[in-house]
Amino acid sequence: MNAATFPMIKAEGITKTFVLHNQGGQRIPVFSGINLTVNAGECVVLNGPSGTGKSTLMRALYGNYLVGGGAILVRHGDDWIDMSRALPQEILSVRKHTMGYVSQFLRAIPRVPALDIVAEPLVALGEDEIKARTRAGELLSRLRVPENLWSLAPATFSGGEQQRVNIARGFVVDFPILLLDEPTASLDAKNRETVTDMIREATARGAAIVGIFHDEDVRDRIGARLYDIKLQEQAA
Numbered sequence: 001m002n003a004a005t006f007p008m009i010k011a012e013g014i015t016k017t018f019v020l021h022n023q024g025g026q027r028i029p030v031f032s033g034i035n036l037t038v039n040a041g042e043c044v045v046l047n048g049p050s051g052t053g054k055s056t057l058m059r060a061l062y063g064n065y066l067v068g069g070g071a072i073l074v075r076h077g078d079d080w081i082d083m084s085r086a087l088p089q090e091i092l093s094v095r096k097h098t099m100g101y102v103s104q105f106l107r108a109i110p111r112v113p114a115l116d117i118v119a120e121p122l123v124a125l126g127e128d129e130i131k132a133r134t135r136a137g138e139l140l141s142r143l144r145v146p147e148n149l150w151s152l153a154p155a156t157f158s159g160g161e162q163q164r165v166n167i168a169r170g171f172v173v174d175f176p177i178l179l180l181d182e183p184t185a186s187l188d189a190k191n192r193e194t195v196t197d198m199i200r201e202a203t204a205r206g207a208a209i210v211g212i213f214h215d216e217d218v219r220d221r222i223g224a225r226l227y228d229i230k231l232q233e234q235a236a
């Protein structure tokens with residue numbers, strides 16, 4: 001099968017307006033009637049200035065936000081799940097098996113060692129704990145997180161160290177779909193290059209990736225397709 005024509009995400013006519021109920025019901029329209037298709041083996045970069053709704057679109061794809069109208073279809077095994085209407089247990093199943101999400105900041109989980117935070121998604125899929133920790137260690141090594149930190153909870157880690165723990169966790173399972181919200185934002189050049197390599201390897205194995213990267217260099221190295229929310233709105 002030609003991977004380039006095998007859609008993994010089909011978002012059709014989606015609209016998002018935030019309503020601030022605790023501030024007089026003020027409405028903040030973010031985007032309206034946009035379409036986005038992402039195929040297996042490709043990386044799409046959400047593009048546009050600060051505040052255009054890139055993170056909001058990504059969270060909508062992950063089922064974090066309700067959207068007004070449209071559908072967010074995600075290929076989950078042999079099924080299509082509409083993340084905008086799915087039941088909570090369907091969303092959890094998609095997140096467990098199909099779609100990984102690397103947020104910009106790690107939600108520090110008190111007292112859980114970094115190695116376990118990274119291994120957890122594999123353990124949740126039934127992988128043997130020792131094997132899962134070994135895999136987690138390989139990723140942390142690759143991302144240059146010093147081994148003496150692995151047994152510590154990441155709350156005291158530097159911003160870049162926390163981000164690398166977060167990235168390792170997102171890549172520990174070979175998810176068919178990956179959502180990456182500025183994963184390279186606080187990394188040095190060497191680690192940025194490593195993450196770029198990991199993204200390229202993921203698309204090469206057929207993953208569909210939606211990313212937000214401001215770094216020109218990273219986009220070029222990944223060979224990403226740019227997706228501009230505002231241009232999409234005008235076309236819709």
Ligand SMILES: Nc1ncnc2c1ncn2[C@@H]1O[C@H](COP(=O)(O)OP(=O)(O)OP(=O)(O)O)[C@@H](O)[C@H]1O
Pocket residue numbers: 018019020028030048049050051052053054055056057
């Ligand atoms: N939870 C929320 N409640 C209300 N408004 C929100 C919420 N999240 C985002 N917004 C608003 O939606 C708009 C888009 O925000 P979003 O975070 O998606 O932008 P972005 O394109 O990711 O920007 P940046 O490049 O700065 O990260 C902004 O005007 C923001 O104020």
Ligand SMILES: [Mg+2]
Pocket residue numbers: 054055056
């Ligand atoms: Mg953002």
